[in-house]
Amino acid sequence: MTYDIKKVAIIGTGIMGSGIAQLFAQAHFSTVLYDAQQGSAQLAKDKLSQTFEKLCVKNKISETQCQTAIQHLSVANALAELSDCDLIIEAIVENLTVKQQLFQELESLVSPQTILASNTSSLSITSIAAKCAQPERVAGLHFFNPVPLMKVAEVIGGLKTAPNIVQQLKLLTEKLGHRAVIAKDTPGFIINHAGRAYGTEALKILNENVSTIEDIDRILRDGAGFKMGPFELLDLTGLDVSHPVMESIYHQYYEEPRYKPNPLTRQMLEAGTLGRKTQQGFYTYPAQEKESIDSTVSVHISANFPTIWIGADFLKDRQILEKYLTDLNIAINAAEIPNPKSLCILAFYGEDTTHACLRYATDPAKSVAIDMLYDFTQHRTLMPSLLTSSESTEAAHAIFSADQTSLTIIQESVGFVAQRVLAMIINLGCDIAQQQIASVDDINDAVRLGLGYPLGPIAWGDHLGAEKILLILQRISTITFDPRYRPSPWLQRRVALNLPLTFSPA
Structure with a gap:
């Protein structure tokens, strides 16, 4: 069956519903707004009209485009007025029973050819369609907030959804100017599923007292290249939104260890410290002005510095470190075994400094680890062992901040900070591909566009080196015995x- 979609209804005119309506009206689809709360649909139409006029004033759209978009908006006062729509998208409360009742009622009103779509972010499309007489015409069409700016939408078919419905919604989404990614009906679909690794692993690192909130954010933002640190992001989203999603996906996957939430966010949720919206979360808002402290002051590199012995898992990392030290005229001890006076710099993957010292046979008191997974020129993370002397730590800090590159010193941890978080993101992306929830291209594009990561997770693994990611996971798994770090078969x-x-x- 082919579908000629010209008239679209949006049920629920909150932020998401209004955003979806804006997208369709601007694309010249006849767009009907309906909301069960009296007056809400008309208010949404008025606000959208103002939005179009503001876009016109800012020269984002022409006066003709503005007026045309406004003319494509209308309001329905009863569900029965949606009977002639070709597509109906619900964007109402995330409650399965309520959505099932709505779809059952719609079926009695609309044509058998009308497509019924849900903008749900967390509920099963199969379950939503379960009470329908025609479950084959029910699908998921999941947009992201703010809808006009987030250029991606997930198209989800339930177990009984007709394949041509999925393809029709994909083509429609592309007409709207968005990247359509097709996902299997699984908890979190693609984007909310893949997004579990970032915040949950950062919370676990925080829980282990590896580093502070500020430093974890700094390492992942300034070093790994995320637009926001995980705690900044949790504050922006709000724990009233983020924590229920964490728990929902964890339980829907029957307590899969990879998705295990952290007790801290549950406590913060119950305390009402939700983030920016309550002016208190992981940070306090508005942000207070802090006295600037330069932790990477200019250091005079002199003969007083010890010779450096380098232990590296990969030749390229050794070469980068050797060039950096040579440029600073710091002597390198090239012996197979370090002499007792050498400062030992260890560039490894997946271990903590203690295990690396044992493997490289170095003195823990004179050993400092450095994370070489991400761009060495952007930020540096150092990790002393439990026994590293203060003199060795200070020398390493002075040397690796001598060129004014920002630097963070953390407590001992398997896999540093960035290694753990990036390995978990990439591994989860590989597992989503392994489960055939979506294609590799759709996974990469969905995460890059929907979560704002520099690269999609699977492409990121290739960029950093898949063998490094596997090594990180294997070593963490061996040391911790924690099943959350088990490598995906896709990766292996x-x-x-x-x-x-x-x-x-x-």
Whole structure:
């Protein structure tokens, strides 16, 4: 069956519903607004009209485009007025029973050819359609806030959704100017599923007292390249939104360890410290002016510095460190075994400094680890061992901040901060591909566009080096015995065969 979608109804005119309506009206679809709360649909129409006029004033759209978009908006006062719509998208409360009742009522009003779509972010499309007489015409069409700016939407087919419905919604989404990604009906679909790794691993790192909130954010923002640190992001989103999603996906996957939430966010939720919206979360708002402290002051590199012995898992990391030290005229001890006076700089993956000292046979008192997974020129993370002397730590700090690059010193942890978080993000992306929840391209684009990551998770694994990511996970798993770090079969097989993670059999 082919579908000629010309008239669209949006049920629920909150932030999401209004955003979806804006998208359709600007694309010249006849767009009907309906809300069960009297007056809400008309208010949403009025606000959208003002939005179009503001866009016109800012020269984002022309006067003709503005007036045309406004003319494509209308209001329905009863569900029965939606009977001639070709597509109905609900954006109401995330309650399964309420959505099922709405879809059952709609079925009695609309044509058999009308597509019924849900903008749900967390509920099963199969479950929403379960009470419908025609579950094959029910699908998910999940947009992200703010809808006009977030250029991606997930198209989800339930177990009984007709394949041509999914394809029709994909084409429609592309007409709207958004990237359509097709996802299997699984908890969190693609984006909310893939997004579990960032915040949950950062919270686990915080819980282990590896580093402070500020420093974890700094490492992942300034070093790894995220637009916002995980705690900044949680504050922006609000724990009233984020924590229920964490718990929902964890329980929907039957307590899968990879998605395990942290007790801290539950406590903060119950205390009402939700983030920016309550002016108190992981940070206090508005942000107080702090006296600037330069932790990377200019250091005079002289003969007083010890020679440096480098232990590195990968040759490229050794070469980067050797060039940096040579440029500073710092002597490098090239002996196979360090002499007792050398400062030992260890560039490894997945271990803590203690285990690395044992493997490299270095003196823990004179050993400091450095994370080489991300761009060495942007930020540096140092990790002393429990026994590292203050003199060794200070020398390493002075040397690696001598060129004014920002630097953070953390407590001992398996896999540093960035290694743990990035490995978990990439591993989860690989597992989503392994489960065939979506194609590799759709996973990469969905996460990049929907979460704002520099790269999609699977592409990021190839960029950083899949063998490094696997090594991080294997070593953390061996040391901690924690099943959350078990490597995905997708990752393991491609590293074993020396294939890119983006490789899919024909």
